[in-house]
Each structure stands twice: as C-alpha cells, then as structure tokens.
Amino acid sequence: MLLAFMLGTGTSAVMAQAPNDLVEKQIFTTHDFATYNGQQIAEVNVGWEAYGELNAAKDNVILITHFFSGNSHAAGRYTAGDALPGYWDAIIGPGKAIDTNLYYVVSSDTLVNQEPYNPRVTTTGPATINPATGKPYALDFPVVTIRDFVNVQKALLDSLGIEKLHAVVGASMGSLQALDWAAAYPDFVERVISVIGAGAVDPWTIATLQQWANPIIADPNWNEGNYYDADAPTEGLRQALGMVTLQAMHPQMFNQLYANSSARETAPLHNIRENFSVVNQLNAAAAARTANADANHLLYLVRANQLFMAGFAEDLETGLRPVTARTLFLPASNDLLLQPYLAQEAYNTLRELGKDTYYEEIEGPWGHLDGVYMLEQKAALIRDFLATTGQ
Template sequence: MAQTMGEDGRFGLDRRTKLLGPVRLDSGVQFAPVEFAYETYGELNADKSNAILVCHALTGDQYVASTHPVTGKPGWWTRLVGEGKPVDPSRHCIICINVLGSCMGSSGPASFDPGTGQPYAMDFPVITIADMVRAQAILLDHLGIERLACVIGGSMGGMQALTWASLFPDRVQSAIVIASTARHSAQNIAFHEVGRQAIMADPNWQGGNYYGSVDQPDAGLAVARMAAHITYLSEAGLTEKFGRQLQDRETKTFGFDADFQVESYLRYQGLSFVERFDANSYLYITRAMDYYDLAEEHGGVLAKAFQGTRTRFCLVSFDSDWLYPTIESKRIVQALNAAGAAASFVELSSPFGHDAFLLDAPEMNRIIDGFLKAGGL
C-alpha cells in the first residue's frame, strides 16, 4: 500500500484512537468516550477533495485492503480497493472504520467500560446504523475531513452510505450503494432473530458475560453464522457448488454426521467465524440492522430522507441476491427520483447471490470506476 500521510499519525494502517465524543445515540444515550479502529490508504490531497469512506458489512472490519490480523487473509474488498483498482490509494484517500458495536478495536460490547474496568457486555447501549454513521463523522472530524468525495458500501455498508447521504448531505458528494436496502424486511429480521436466539440459547453465552470465561458461546455463534451464510448465497450457487454430493464418503451414514458436502461447508464457515468474531457484537450489529428503516423518521416517505440532496447516487443490485433483492434497490431509486436526485441504478447478473459484491464482479468494478471518474475522482 502507498505511503500514508508522512508523519501524521492519524493516517495509516491499523490506527487506533479514543475520542471524547460523545455520540448521541438514537436510544437517547450519550456514548463516550468512543474508541475507533480504522485504516487509511493513500494521501489526502491539498484541497481534501479525494476522501473515500468505505463502509463494511455486518461481520466486516477496517481491513478492507490489508491482511486481516487474525485470519491472515487478504483484505475483504481487494477486488475493488487497491493499486490500479476503481478505489485506488494512488489517487484517493481511502478510509475504512470498524463500526461502532463491532469487535475489531472500535467501541463494542467486548471493549472495556471505563466506568467499571470490565467489558461492557450487555451493558453496551443498543445502537443503530445512524449511530454508526454519527460515530464515523466524529472520527472524520478528527482526521480533518469535512467532505467525502464518496461513501461506498455493500450490504450493511450500503445502509451506512445511504444514511451518510441522508444525515450529512453536505458532507457527501456521492454515494455508492451495493446489494443493499433502505429498510430491513420482516424476512431479514426473522433470519437475524434465528441467529440471535442461537447465540442466546448457548449456555456458554451466560447472559453475555462470557468474557474471561473458559466457556465461550462458540456453538451458538457458529449456528448463527451458518444460518446467515445461507442467505448470502443463492440456491443455484449452492446447487452448482455442492448439489447433493456426499462429504468424503461413498454412502449415507444413517446418522447425523456431516454426510453432505454442504453441511460440512457450513460447519466450516461457522467454526472459522467464531475465531474472528464476538458473539455479543453479532447481537448488537444484527439489532442495528433490524432497526434500520431510513423512511421511518420521515413519516414513512423514503424520498423525504433525500429531499433537496445534491449527492450523486449509484446503486447496484444482483439478480440472484434474495437477501436484499433488486426490488429493494428499486425502492431507493424510486425515492431518489421523487427527490429529484441524480441517481444511477443497474441490476447485474451473477450466480453468487448476496455475496456477489465481494466476489469477482468486473461489471460492478467498471460501473464504480466510471461513476467515480465522472465525479472527478
């Protein structure tokens, strides 16, 4: 990655900072102080007009384009972010912040409550997508970045991008919203509730006070991840990848071992997830997503969330995404049209379901590249 911002310690890889805040949460709580874990790539130009905020999804983190410290895997969006990519540290100053409530260094249920010296656990306040965005705004103030040339995100990252444009229209020149929605549907909430119940039904969860305990709610968190993971894939994708193939065996065992490849795959997804994620964070962030309905505070009229906006919008959906299907993006487009906003939208074809935005998607990259360049980036 490019050399970052010379001697300025606020910029660079794996940054941590604690700010006074407070963040005024939707619940009414004034949350302070606020810890931030974030990364920046590339240099902020002289007139500070090249800042791009990348927002991560539910279980994502700030390591958008650098190696994950726990898994050792490359950054989660290196297909889009990196030298020669549409979001390019040689041209852009890229910021990615671990969201409030998460577990990779920003304030969340696993971080220490300065009042007690213990992890917050379930004393951490319930947060919303807007709270995450307000917290990010505090960090950007600290970085001296008033205006974002673009806010970009997929899935929950897209919710943040929309919320940024709605809460801070003057700070957001353009927003790219991929495979996302303006509200969680009953089905979305239902799947999340399955995950939360799996965690809370695990006796090792211990009412959320498992920090420091030998017994961790790994089984519950793994099941939550397994259920969620199914929603990120498409039926056709699963069929193509696994079909009814058996795992390392010739015949069915007439037992409850992972006979099928798809079972084995899901178990692996669940087990590897618990290595890098905190069960309570999973509760808090899924709650934030379920509470998300951008139109709610505008009398149910989504267009009012964007009234008078000068932000340029680009929306992308994928035809096999049944978690946040195209119809949800079209609802947003309809609202943007009604608000007279400059909006672009395209539905791309992919067999990979919701996860398509994280995978090889050359047409998505072409659109993002063109959209950013058309905005002078």
C-alpha cells in the same frame, strides 16, 4: 470473509499500475459519544486504514463502509506475506475503479464489529470494558444503529480535518451506512454507491436477521449476555455464523463449492446422528470463525441492521428528502438476502424526489456475495460515476 480465498485476486482484470504500499491500521478514539437512542458511550475506539494520499484541499476523500461480517480491511496488504488483500482490492488501488492515484480512501471498523478478538479489528461494543464497572458492558451496552456507525466515522473525519466526501461506497450493511451518510450529512456527501443494499429494512429482513440471533439467545451459555467470565455461547455463535455463510450465497455457487456432498451419502442414511458432508464442512468453517467473534456483538449487529431506515425519519421518503448526493445502486440479481427490490425501493424513492440516481444489477453465481466478489464487472461504471461533476 473466509471465502475470499476462493476467488482471491485472480479475478482482477484491471492490473494494478504498481503494487499497493503496505497498509497500516490506525486507531481513532472519541469520548462521550452520544448514541442515536439517547445514551452515551464513555470511550469509543475503532480501527481505520487508508489508501492513497489526502490532497491539500482535503477534497479527494472516499469513505468505504464495511459489511456485516467484514471490517476496515478493504484493500491492500498489511505485510508482503499476507495471503489475501482487503476484500475489495479488485476495485480499490492504483489505476483501479476506485483509483488511489486520485483518491484518498478511508475505511473504518464499525461499532459492535462481529470480531472484537480479531487482532486486526478495533471496535467498541458489549465485549468492551465498561469504565464504570471495570467489566465488559455485556447487555448494558446501548443499542446502536447504523446512524451511530455513521457518526463515529464523522468524528474520525472531523479529526482529520476532512469536510467533504467525494463519495461513500459500501456493500450490504456498508450500503446502509453509505446511504444514511447522504441523508444525515447532505452537505458533506457528494456521491453514494450502494452495493447489494437497501433504503430501509422490511419485516421479512427483520425476521431473516432474527434467525441469526436466535441460536445465541437459546444457548444456555449465553446467560442473558453475561458470559465473559465463563464459557461463551460458542455453539449458538457457530450456528449463527453458519447461517450467515449459507444465506449470503446463491445455490448456484454453493452447489459448486460443496459438490462433494450429495443426497446419496450413506452415513446419514444409516444413522440419524451423522451429518452430510456439506453440513460438517459448514460447521467446521463456522466453528473456526467463532474464535475471533463475540456472540453479543453479533446480536447488536443484527439489531443495528434491523433498525435501519435511511434518514431515520417517519418514512423513507422523508428520510431521503435532504439527500443532495448523486446515488448509484448496484444490487445483485441473484441476491437472496437483500433482494434487488430493496435497492429498487430506495432508487424509486429518490427518483420520485427528483434526485440524480442510477440503478444497475450485478450478475453472478454468488448471490449476495456477488457484491463483494463480482463487483469488478462494474469497474468502468464506478470509475465514471466517481468522475461525474456538478450537482
């Protein structure tokens, strides 16, 4: 997230006991991956990284699942000179809420990651070369779901000989993966922390996500997804990324960040072609982000989120019935994108099923992004939740 610099690690109240070791990105490869919708992907590559040490019993593993615009870089730094650490560095590290002195923390890039051109991301999606044709898949890439993201992670953990997850923890799209893990592999998952999440996507959220796809589809350069040997639909992608940034924020923080813009600016008063300063700033930030991003990948990410219902059954209750994990829901009170009612629905469903589940709201000025920037306020709760034992 571009905004990470705004808070950086300055908010860290829990001091690390020792600096994190440098993080190393690794690549996991699997072949003939069967997708949830019944298709196959000849070769899947995803990046992953880990913090802490895997114990001999291989039972101290916590999986971190990333959000829509994110990637596997959840904590630490790749080089001592990195300007910023991973997005949840305030809660992942030695002595922190997710204590890497105790846990082996694994985080992987998803399929169809938004940024296939980010040198620190490895992902497989429409921009990947299709071995059958020697050209990018484009729209021949199968529609993938959050369940597919989970299944790639399962294959990665299998390859490491890991047979149990102490916990799965994710924010936003990461929370969808975390909860679906517990539904898909109940014997594997002991705890789930769903941050700014949902149990199932509702029509309002489907329609809201579609807003991010529309400008790409409308861009003439998109050309039904076939733009890899021509000009990319950069303008549509920029519009989409600008909406993601705006809609993930509450006015409270947004108005602080753009306090230099106002209704009384004179350029837009005198010329319909001129924009307000806030619009120019958002446009420039989004334009910068297009460099690492791929328009088709964003479409596939939107679709994966739109198709989400934990457990992928006929309804949420049926989907969540197999869950044996203890679950903790942490929505953000000011979230305008995945409002707390969505986490409440999953929590209530689990309660009615007699499961061990907890719910608490994050307070903050960021809105949806409080789940990324303000989660440290729940550090003690997370630490305690991870320390619980027994079913």
